[in-house]
Amino acid sequence: MRRGMTVAAIAGVLALTATACGGSDTTSDSSGKKAAEDPQSVSGSITWWDTSNEAEGPTYDKLIAAFQAEYPKIKVDRTSVSFDQAEQKFKTAAQNGKGAPDVIRTDVGWSAGFANLGYLQPLDGTPALDNTADFLPGPLETAKFKGETVGVPQVTDTLGLLYNKEIFARAGITRPPATWDEFLATARTIKAKTGVTGTQLNPEGYFSLPFLYGEGGDMLDVDGKRITVNSPQAVRAMETALKLVKPDVAVKPATTDGYVAAQTSFKDGKVAMIVNGPWSVSDAYAGKAFKNKDNLGIASIPGGSAGTAAAPIGGHNYSVYRGSRNKDAAYLFVKFMSSTKSQELTAKEINTLPTRTSAYTAAVTADPAKKAFQQALSVAKTRPVIPGVGDLFVAFDQHYVKILRGDVSPKDGLDALAKEWNTKLLKDYKVG
Known part of the structure; x- marks a missing residue:
């Protein structure tokens, strides 16, 4: 499976110029220049595949509402996708060039496989990857493949x-x-x-x-x-x-x-x-x-x-679909959702472990379980990052x-x- 790309994978990459679920009124420029220089001018729609459980949905809806208040020209459609079906469903949609989301919540074990097939947008140098020095080293390593960062750590875990x-x-x-x-x-x-x-x-x-x-x-x-x-x-x-x-x-x-x-x-x-x-x-x-x-x-x-x-180390990343037609909006969304403030909120409301050092605030570590697992993360080890x-x-x-x-x-x-x-x-x- 790592002896080069299959015919299906090549077809998937060729299809990346097709329209994704997001808005079609913007270009697919991948530089993120517009989002970086004039974020308030970014407009359009994006779809986010949320693979968490529905019990966590209200918290993410709260974050999306806050994002849309900050960027009123951008509309976010949160689509709940069953975790046990999401990996294959994304591969199928990306290969066909039709129906894939602009942003997907990926298990850390999926990122390398998606990237190997050409389905994920490299995020180095884009607004999505903000303040990398603040991320815990282990979770950030799980988001890399062949020298490129293809995800932004959302939540992490360990044993x-x-x-x-x-x-x-x-x-x-x-x-x-x-x-x-x-x-x-x-x-x-x-x-x-x-x-x-x-x-x-x-x-x-x-x-x-x-x-x-x-x-x-x-x-x-x-x-x-x-x-x-x-x-x-x-x-x-x-x-x-x-x-x-x-x-x-x-x-x-x-x-x-x-x-x-x-x-x-x-x-x-x-x-x-x-x-x-x-x-x-x-x-x-x-x-x-x-x-x-x-x-x-x-x-x-x-x-x-x-x-x-x-x-x-386990956990999930935010990744941007390479075929998204609204990458500027996707980058801004990922940056917002992975921010310290957003991670602190999810840690407090749905008991996730942040991937940013700055998100381990006094309010988060007041919970003895989170404080203990923060310490446990100090001896966490990345699994092999391969497709x-x-x-x-x-x-x-x-x-x-x-x-x-x-x-x-x-x-x-x-x-x-x-x-x-x-x-x-x-x-x-x-x-x-």
């Missing part, structure tokens, strides 16, 4: 250690574990002293990455075009994970709906610790174990034997489950995963 303070206190534990070895010892102490199970793993490949990073490993060496998911470091990482599914430590991980099972056990007080992200906090508060919100503890991800700790990175996790999930069930050894399971990636998705990469 952290969530724990039940009351159970910790009953077990006589005064601080969260800083390493996976301490995590194992803590889980066993909790089980022995309280009868509560220490943890429950989510058996998805994405949730195995902190183990991998903690051993100094990674999924891929992109620059060297090597698959490294079966390296000695990765094998040690899987051996660590296996220790955390033993009966004296954990609830046996579910092989289906593993995320839901682990989250439910945690919020019901049946396990003392899980690994999860900031998106799970509101749901945790709805559980009986955290009716008192102060009972929820959040810490940075534990470290591995390599002496490092890291968790993957189709999300596709790698389909096979990763399957092989990780087999390893956790004991169906295969860590080495055999990871060797099989590396071979599958090499055969089906990464044919131009070497293994090892």
Whole structure:
């Protein structure tokens, strides 16, 4: 899939001069000169595909109203698009040159693929990319592809250690574990002293990455075009994970709906610790174990034997469709929506994590969960920025489950995963 552009992709690029959903009364000049020099003169309509959930819609509508008040000649149509359908829907619309939005909220794992197909407008030097020094380095890196910035970070996230303070206190534990070895010892102490199970793993490949990073490993060496998911470091990482599914430590991980099972056990007080992200906090508060919100503890991800700790960066970017007929308006919209003021509002109203340092205001960090995850972001790591990175996790999930069930050894399971990636998705990469 990275051996050059397909016929369909080439056709999509040729179609980029076609009319997008936005207004047709302006040119498709990509420089952003008009928006930079005379923003109040910019007029027309743009469409934004919002891939968040509808519960967040009212906050974004509030921001759009504020944008349109500042730029009365620009009309914004927010179209809610289901997240699980948006990636393919955008590809289809962009390839056909008809029906694509001017601006799309992209998952960080989509940006490289869209850019590789020629569907995203590079934003370097445009008004959309404002004050880049203020962005957290990790989220900004996810918006780049082959030296060009093809998105503006909207929200970010990472994984952290969530724990039940009351159970910790009953077990006589005064601080969260800083390493996976301490995590194992803590889980066993909790089980022995309280009868509560220490943890429950989510058996998805994405949730195995902190183990991998903690051993100094990674999924891929992109620059060297090597698959490294079966390296000695990765094998040690899987051996660590296996220790955390033993009966004296954990609830046996579910092989289906593993995320839901682990989250439910945690919020019901049946396990003392899980690994999860900031998106799970509101749901945790709805559980009986955290009716008192102060009972929820959040810490940075534990470290591995390599002496490092890291968790993957997730989140979303604002991207501009290369075929937009109203790029000036699109640039102004992205600049406004990714501003400090806008990010502060979404952080307070819908519990998102800002991508700008300046948006972590006192009002935002007054929430202990956001403050804790801000700290967790300090050890966050960018996943490989390649087209189709999300596709790698389909096979990763399957092989990780087999390893956790004991169906295969860590080495055999990871060797099989590396071979599958090499055969089906990464044919131009070497293994090892």
